[in-house]
Amino acid sequence: MAEIALIICVVSSLSASMGGGFYMFKKEQENAAKEELITEKKASPYVTAYTECDYKGDEHVIGKPENSGDVFVKSDITAGANKPFKSLIVPAGFSVDTYPNKNKGGAKLTLGGPSDQKCTSIKSMVVTKVGAGDMITTDTGDCDPSRPGGCEITI
Numbered sequence: 001m002a003e004i005a006l007i008i009c010v011v012s013s014l015s016a017s018m019g020g021g022f023y024m025f026k027k028e029q030e031n032a033a034k035e036e037l038i039t040e041k042k043a044s045p046y047v048t049a050y051t052e053c054d055y056k057g058d059e060h061v062i063g064k065p066e067n068s069g070d071v072f073v074k075s076d077i078t079a080g081a082n083k084p085f086k087s088l089i090v091p092a093g094f095s096v097d098t099y100p101n102k103n104k105g106g107a108k109l110t111l112g113g114p115s116d117q118k119c120t121s122i123k124s125m126v127v128t129k130v131g132a133g134d135m136i137t138t139d140t141g142d143c144d145p146s147r148p149g150g151c152e153i154t155i
Contacts, residue, residue, distance in 0.1 A: 047094050047127050049077075049085040053119035057086065062127045063094055074128045078102055085122040090115050097126040 046064045051057035065072045079085050079102075090096050090113040100106035102123045111117070112130070 044089065045091055045093075047091065047096055047113075048089045049079075049122070049125075050087040051080075051083045051085060053086045055087050055089065055118075058083075060085070063129060072129050074126065076104075076124070076126050078124045079122060085120075085125070087119060088117045088122060088125075093129060095128045095130045097128075098122045099124045 044061070047062040048055075049060045049062065051060075060077075062075060062077060063072050088096065088098070088111070090111045092113045094113045096111045097104075098109045098111065098117075098120070100121055100123060104124050104126070
């Protein structure tokens, strides 16, 4: 009798783990599909800002020359009156100084491409065309001119 109970326990455990494994497999497939969508957006050759977190909402492409013969160098951007940018994708070849307040106010965070911000609040930024390379700096708010780099530190 004990053997039958043991067999039932084994079969029950095995079927539960297989069912749970199938559920986790399906969830992983769904997450991979979402990541593919974001990866496609990251492939854009220009800085892309969104009005919602997770690369959703209104999309604003920055750094694309207006005419085919033009060359983009630098641009100051201010978010809409009531809608800050909430997510940002910076490809290689661009540097973006982000600010939490309008008119470049607040602590500056510099993002060098390729990088992104999945959920943040950006009310103004400066987009600059630069050479490829990663660079992230931040203004710590405790300006010390004697420190190398002054108010900015490289992370």
